[in-house]
Amino acid sequence: MLEKMIIGRYVPGTSFVHRLDPRSKLLFIFFFIFTVFLANDLLSYSLLLAFTFFAVWLTQIPFRFLFNGLKIVFYLILFTFLMHVAFTKGGEVLFSIGRFHIYEEGLKQGFFISIRFFTLIFMTTLLTLTTSPISVTDGVERLLNPLNALKFPVHELALMMSIALRFIPTLMDETDKIVKAQVARGSDLNTGTLKERFQAVVPLLIPLFINSFKRATDLAVAMEVRGYRGGEGRTRYRQLAWQGRDTLVLLVLFAFSGVLLYLRMKG
Amino acid sequence: MAIVQGERVNFSYDEEGPRVLHDVSFTIDRGKWIAIVGHNGSGKSTLAKLMIGLYLPTEGSLKMFGEDYTEQNVWNIRERIGVVFQNPDNQFVGTTVQDDVAFSLENRGVPYEEMRERVMEVLRQVSMEQFLDAEPHHLSGGQKQRVAIAGAIALHPELLILDEATSMLDPQGREDVMRTVTELKETTDVTVISITHDLEEVLLADEVLVMNEGKLLFQTTPEEMFRHGKKLEEIGLDLPFTLRLANLLEREEINVAHELTEEKLVEQLWTLYFNK
Numbered sequence: 001m002l003e004k005m006i007i008g009r010y011v012p013g014t015s016f017v018h019r020l021d022p023r024s025k026l027l028f029i030f031f032f033i034f035t036v037f038l039a040n041d042l043l044s045y046s047l048l049l050a051f052t053f054f055a056v057w058l059t060q061i062p063f064r065f066l067f068n069g070l071k072i073v074f075y076l077i078l079f080t081f082l083m084h085v086a087f088t089k090g091g092e093v094l095f096s097i098g099r100f101h102i103y104e105e106g107l108k109q110g111f112f113i114s115i116r117f118f119t120l121i122f123m124t125t126l127l128t129l130t131t132s133p134i135s136v137t138d139g140v141e142r143l144l145n146p147l148n149a150l151k152f153p154v155h156e157l158a159l160m161m162s163i164a165l166r167f168i169p170t171l172m173d174e175t176d177k178i179v180k181a182q183v184a185r186g187s188d189l190n191t192g193t194l195k196e197r198f199q200a201v202v203p204l205l206i207p208l209f210i211n212s213f214k215r216a217t218d219l220a221v222a223m224e225v226r227g228y229r230g231g232e233g234r235t236r237y238r239q240l241a242w243q244g245r246d247t248l249v250l251l252v253l254f255a256f257s258g259v260l261l262y263l264r265m266k267g
Numbered sequence: 268m269a270i271v272q273g274e275r276v277n278f279s280y281d282e283e284g285p286r287v288l289h290d291v292s293f294t295i296d297r298g299k300w301i302a303i304v305g306h307n308g309s310g311k312s313t314l315a316k317l318m319i320g321l322y323l324p325t326e327g328s329l330k331m332f333g334e335d336y337t338e339q340n341v342w343n344i345r346e347r348i349g350v351v352f353q354n355p356d357n358q359f360v361g362t363t364v365q366d367d368v369a370f371s372l373e374n375r376g377v378p379y380e381e382m383r384e385r386v387m388e389v390l391r392q393v394s395m396e397q398f399l400d401a402e403p404h405h406l407s408g409g410q411k412q413r414v415a416i417a418g419a420i421a422l423h424p425e426l427l428i429l430d431e432a433t434s435m436l437d438p439q440g441r442e443d444v445m446r447t448v449t450e451l452k453e454t455t456d457v458t459v460i461s462i463t464h465d466l467e468e469v470l471l472a473d474e475v476l477v478m479n480e481g482k483l484l485f486q487t488t489p490e491e492m493f494r495h496g497k498k499l500e501e502i503g504l505d506l507p508f509t510l511r512l513a514n515l516l517e518r519e520e521i522n523v524a525h526e527l528t529e530e531k532l533v534e535q536l537w538t539l540y541f542n543k
Binding site: 237 | 319321342345346348350352354356357358359360361362363365366369370371372373374375376377378379382383386402403404418419422
């Protein structure tokens with residue numbers, strides 16, 4: 001099940017959404033979160049769903065792929081739905097089982113909250129599916145740039161993020177090697193009580209930690225020798241280009257929020 | 268003109284700790300390819316660290332381009348040196364090949380347009396231009412080291428230091444890296460210092476510094492060095508295949524001249540057979 005998890009994964013592509021600037025996508029998600037909370041009735045929630053599906057269609061990522069990848073999340077949504085159905089009171093009683101009543105309001109709230117949850121998860125997943133982690137880092141760095149004035153170490157933070165991303169596969173490979181080495185020495189990782197299994201992990205973690213420190217030292221030396229002296233006076237190789245389509249996407253979102261706001265005021 | 272000049276260089280990592288380098292004096296001339304060989308713990312890697320300015324000599328002086336390292340000039344001197352380290356993974360800073368090559372350029376504030384050109388230029392020099400967007404875990408060790416070379420030469424350094432750059436590679440990767448350096452040496456006037464314990468690599472060099480237990484044993488040409496075959500084996504260095512074979516043949520009373528290349532040895536052997 002975990003292999004199918006797609007939260008945080010990146011699927012390379014050339015769709016409209018893929019080609020957007022990471023900054024516009026990050027801003028889009030940020031404002032979308034507020035937009036979701038504007039919806040309050042059947043019409044506005046339907047619009048919200050339609051909007052989300054339209055975004056999915058734009059990414060050209062097969063809906064089934066997305067759906068299968070988010071299965072775990074659907075259990076969570078289902079759980080939330082049932083909680084609302086069971087415990088929210090108000091409106092007419094739809095039907096009762098013994099002393100247990102299901103109210104109209106509970107069902108409605110359950111549906112709405114589930115849609116809210118669903119659209120939020122879908123949209124944020126679309127962000128990571130269509131944007132490489134390093135682009136996300138670039139986007140975050142640029143968006144946080146004004147914080148530099150407050151002495152917030154934006155560049156260092158972004159560099160840490162990119163190095164962490166760079167080393168994830170390396171450390172995965174290493175973990176794999178250590179597991180094999182320990183298994184070859186008779187370590188048993190898959191059976192035994194929870195405590196025993198936990199203890200079997202320790203001989204994996206220790207070499208991994210020691211090697212990571214060694215890597216960190218090597219990397220620091222390599223960076224220093226290649227002239228790294230912090231963010232000051234550095235130029236950037238990775239360029240971001242804000243284009244018409246980025247502005248367009250944000251305008252569409254604002255227009256959509258306006259519609260939802262109008263519906264809310266009217267209703 | 269001397270590019271590196273060591274005069275009675277002494278070094279220990281701790282004040283009370285053992286001496287890692289004892290009175291090492293040598294001169295490395297511009298435009299040469301110098302190999303520094305020695306067994307583990309012979310002090311050859313420490314010497315490299317001093318040349319990069321990561322440490323300063325405890326006693327004596329080590330002049331790079333005629334200057335001793337000081338706090339003020341360390342960044343200027345380093346700008347003229349490119350270094351490739353041992354572990355291909357631990358020196359790959361960028362998330363893709365081109366980002367990694369650009370890292371040293373970014374650090375020096377090179378403008379974007381110039382960076383693009385330089386990255387392409389150096390990647391072409393190491394024949395890695397078709398891997399622009401490849402991520403490090405999809406590359407072999409040899410490819411990663413070639414990217415590291417590209418990163419090191421992106422600033423057109425006068426001196427390229429290879430600190431055991433091939434010791435973690437498979438034979439194919441090693442050959443590719445050495446071929447890249449050889450081509451680089453032919454097309455530019457860069458000085459190369461390769462630190463290694465592989466005596467076959469030494470054959471490519473103009474001069475060799477043999478280190479043992481923190482002392483400089485001798486500085487000479489590769490051909491001359493291999494005349495001291497016994498001595499080299501005593502200090503724990505593996506002789507190249509051709510020399511080992513010649514030594515073994517000698518024991519069987521088949522005398523061949525001690526040649527360094529396989530072709531020459533083969534030639535000797537078959538003529539020997541026909542002359543019988």
